[in-house]
Amino acid sequence: xxxxxxxxxxxxxxxxxxxxxxxxxxxxxxxxxxxxxxxxxxxxxxxxxxxxxxxxxxxxxxxxxxxxxxxxxxxxxxxxxxxxxxxxxxxxxxxxxxxxxxxxxxxxxxxxxxxxxxxxxxxxxxxxxxxxxxxxxxxxxxxxxxxxxxxxxxxxxxxxxxxxxxxxxxxxxxxxxxxxxxxxxxxxxxxxxxxxxxxxxxxxxxxxxxxxxxxxxxxxxxxxxxxxxxxxxxxxxxxxxxxxxxxxxxxxxxxxxxxxxxxxxxx
Numbered sequence: 001x002x003x004x005x006x007x008x009x010x011x012x013x014x015x016x017x018x019x020x021x022x023x024x025x026x027x028x029x030x031x032x033x034x035x036x037x038x039x040x041x042x043x044x045x046x047x048x049x050x051x052x053x054x055x056x057x058x059x060x061x062x063x064x065x066x067x068x069x070x071x072x073x074x075x076x077x078x079x080x081x082x083x084x085x086x087x088x089x090x091x092x093x094x095x096x097x098x099x100x101x102x103x104x105x106x107x108x109x110x111x112x113x114x115x116x117x118x119x120x121x122x123x124x125x126x127x128x129x130x131x132x133x134x135x136x137x138x139x140x141x142x143x144x145x146x147x148x149x150x151x152x153x154x155x156x157x158x159x160x161x162x163x164x165x166x167x168x169x170x171x172x173x174x175x176x177x178x179x180x181x182x183x184x185x186x187x188x189x190x191x192x193x194x195x196x197x198x199x200x201x202x203x204x205x206x207x208x209x210x211x212x213x214x215x216x217x218x219x220x221x222x223x224x225x226x227x228x229x230x231x232x233x234x235x236x237x238x239x240x241x242x243x244x245x246x247x248x249x250x251x252x253x254x255x256x257x258x259x260x261x262x263x264x265x266x267x
Contacts, residue, residue: 001140003139014108017124018050020261023040028142033105039192046198047056049192060118061079074144084264088135092133092135094129094133094183095134095135095240096134096189098126098129098130098133099130099242099243100125102123102126102127102130102255103152103264105119105122105123105126105157106152106255108206109153110169111124111151111152111154111159111160111174112153112154113160113161113162113169114155114162115155123153123168123172123253123255124253126235127238127245128254130238130245131237131238131245131258132237135158135240136205136240137207138207139180139206139207139208139236139256140180140207140209140236140241141180141205141206142180142204142239143180143240144239144240144241145178145180145236145244145258146175146178146179146180146261146262147177147259147261147262147263148175148176148258148259148261148263149175149176149177149244149256149257149258149259150159150174150175150256150259151173151174151175151176151255151256152255152256152257153253153254153255154252154253154254154255155251155252155253156248156250156252156254159174161232169216170189170190170191170192170193171191171192172189172190172191172192173188174189174190175187175188175190175259176186176254176256177263177264177265178201178265179264179265180201182243182264182265182267183197183202183203183209184198184199184200184201184265184266184267185198185200185201185211185265186198186199186265186266189200192221194219194220195216195217195218195219195220195224196217196220196266197213197215197217197230198213198214198215198216199212199214199215199230200212200214200267203214205236206234207235207265208233208234208236209233209235210231210232210233211231211233211234212227212230212231213226215232222229232248232250233248233249234248234249234250235247241258241261242257242258243255243256243257243258244256244257244258249252
């Protein structure tokens with residue numbers, strides 16, 4: 001079942017060859033200068049305001065009335081900005097530029113199925129730069145992680161099925177949902193197979209989880225208990241309210257956009 005391979009390789013469904021898938025506080029002055037789409041409350045939760053839209057389908061997110069906290073030391077507050085700089089603001093601006101560049105690079109690649117080695121190298125280079133300015137250092141503690149994400153790009157051949165004729169590959173949207181509060185995950189494939197799989201998550205550190213699949217559904221109808229071999233690991237290397245980058249334990253890269261922050265994974 002292809003979508004279950006989002007974080008790792010998993011066993012095949014019976015009769016099928018398809019496998020089953022905090023940021024540092026900014027200063028008050030810096031927060032006032034941040035681009036609207038990248039503002040965030042001190043708790044790490046979304047504050048949805050008009051701004052950068054990654055792609056059509058990105059929906060609104062939760063709001064919180066948290067107050068901003070000043071992160072200015074008594075010494076640095078007296079220094080002029082050209083001496084102290086503001087790393088958080090610079091990183092946020094760089095991340096916005098890199099996200100636009102990344103989306104432009106992956107747009108024609110059909111989730112990676114049409115990517116050449118040169119395309120993959122270019123995407124990997126952009127992603128590494130984006131990971132370097134990640135401001136959510138403990139994504140498993142951030143509610144930015146919760147909700148349904150759409151897969152935009154991956155290097156996983158178990159998902160892309162490049163060896164198959166194009167008309168037999170998954171061509172509908174593929175989603176992954178995560179709820180860090182309940183430690184549950186779900187992968188959902190649409191046309192033409194509509195397969196699903198759910199999993200339990202075990203945190204290994206603030207950004208990496210072990211994944212243990214429990215049930216998958218064929219055509220979203222027939223529930224089957226996943227075998228014991230259905231497990232792996234997933235690390236979240238970049239996270240904001242619109243975009244997530246993850247890396248699996250098999251070396252695969254996943255780029256996803258948020259489509260529904262209210263979605264809850266079945267228990």
